[in-house]
Amino acid sequence: MRKRRMLTLFAIAFALAQVSLASAETKSIVVASTTSAEDSGLFRHILPLFKQKTGIDVKVAARGTGQALDMARRGDADVVLVHAREAEKKFVAEGFGVKLYPVMYNDFVIIGPKNDPASITGSRHAIFALQAIKAKGAPFISRGDGSGTHIAEINLWHAAGIDIEKEKGPWYKSIGQGMGAALNMAAATGAYVLSDRGTWLSLKNKSDLVIAVEGDKLLFNQYDAILVNPAKHPHVKKELGQQFIDWLISHDGQQAIADYKIEGEQVFWPQQH
Numbered sequence: 001m002r003k004r005r006m007l008t009l010f011a012i013a014f015a016l017a018q019v020s021l022a023s024a025e026t027k028s029i030v031v032a033s034t035t036s037a038e039d040s041g042l043f044r045h046i047l048p049l050f051k052q053k054t055g056i057d058v059k060v061a062a063r064g065t066g067q068a069l070d071m072a073r074r075g076d077a078d079v080v081l082v083h084a085r086e087a088e089k090k091f092v093a094e095g096f097g098v099k100l101y102p103v104m105y106n107d108f109v110i111i112g113p114k115n116d117p118a119s120i121t122g123s124r125h126a127i128f129a130l131q132a133i134k135a136k137g138a139p140f141i142s143r144g145d146g147s148g149t150h151i152a153e154i155n156l157w158h159a160a161g162i163d164i165e166k167e168k169g170p171w172y173k174s175i176g177q178g179m180g181a182a183l184n185m186a187a188a189t190g191a192y193v194l195s196d197r198g199t200w201l202s203l204k205n206k207s208d209l210v211i212a213v214e215g216d217k218l219l220f221n222q223y224d225a226i227l228v229n230p231a232k233h234p235h236v237k238k239e240l241g242q243q244f245i246d247w248l249i250s251h252d253g254q255q256a257i258a259d260y261k262i263e264g265e266q267v268f269w270p271q272q273h
Contacts, residue, residue: 040198064147144174
């Protein structure tokens with residue numbers, strides 16, 4: 001009888017442990033996000049604060065914005081955090097996202113070598129800078145990966161009156177990689193590159209690179225969060241995903257974003273400030 005009771009108690013304990021484990025496993029979400037939020041170190045700063053507040057674990061899939069949105073279209077994420085407004089609007093209009101929530105912003109900068117072969121350092125005009133880079137055939141690295149930064153770069157070339165796909169020469173290299181890789185290649189080859197400020201600040205090996213152009217309103221860089229539509233993908237963890245978005249735009253989340261700095265310099269500005 002005693003042995004049977006012990007076995008019964010063991011079975012109950014095991015079942016409770018399994019329920020507890022299953023509960024712990026389900027209290028997590030997948031966020032498909034731009035590489036800049038990951039490479040800049042922002043997630044390493046804010047996600048532990050979110051987990052401490054809610055107990056929800058966030059698994060980040062860092063992709064270029066285009067790939068992040070495609071991942072969400074397949075139902076492989078619960079939330080997206082990206083920075084290409086027109087692509088985001090299309091994503092929501094197609095029914096893949098519920099609503100667009102502005103979260104934060106920073107800016108793009110044009111990075112270049114100290115010897116400045118295109119003579120653009122110190123300018124505040126991105127269009128002039130790109131026209132000068134092309135005119136002088138100065139080396140330029142493009143991410144070429146459909147990311148938010150790549151989309152912004154193509155839009156800037158277009159604004160400068162340049163169809164880069166038709167007019168690029170050997171000076172223009174499209175690498176199909178993330179921001180960190182593009183910056184590293186620019187450092188290794190003495191090339192110009194468009195970067196978000198956060199990833200630039202986090203780059204350890206800046207070599208002879210400096211900020212060549214900043215401050216142009218065309219370099220504004222907006223980040224938004226979107227819950228993946230559970231009507232399209234019923235397995236989406238809509239309550240947990242919405243809880244993450246609500247925290248990002250709450251006072252605590254916005255303060256956490258504002259508090260993140262690299263060497264004393266603010267990286268992202270909260271939307272509600």
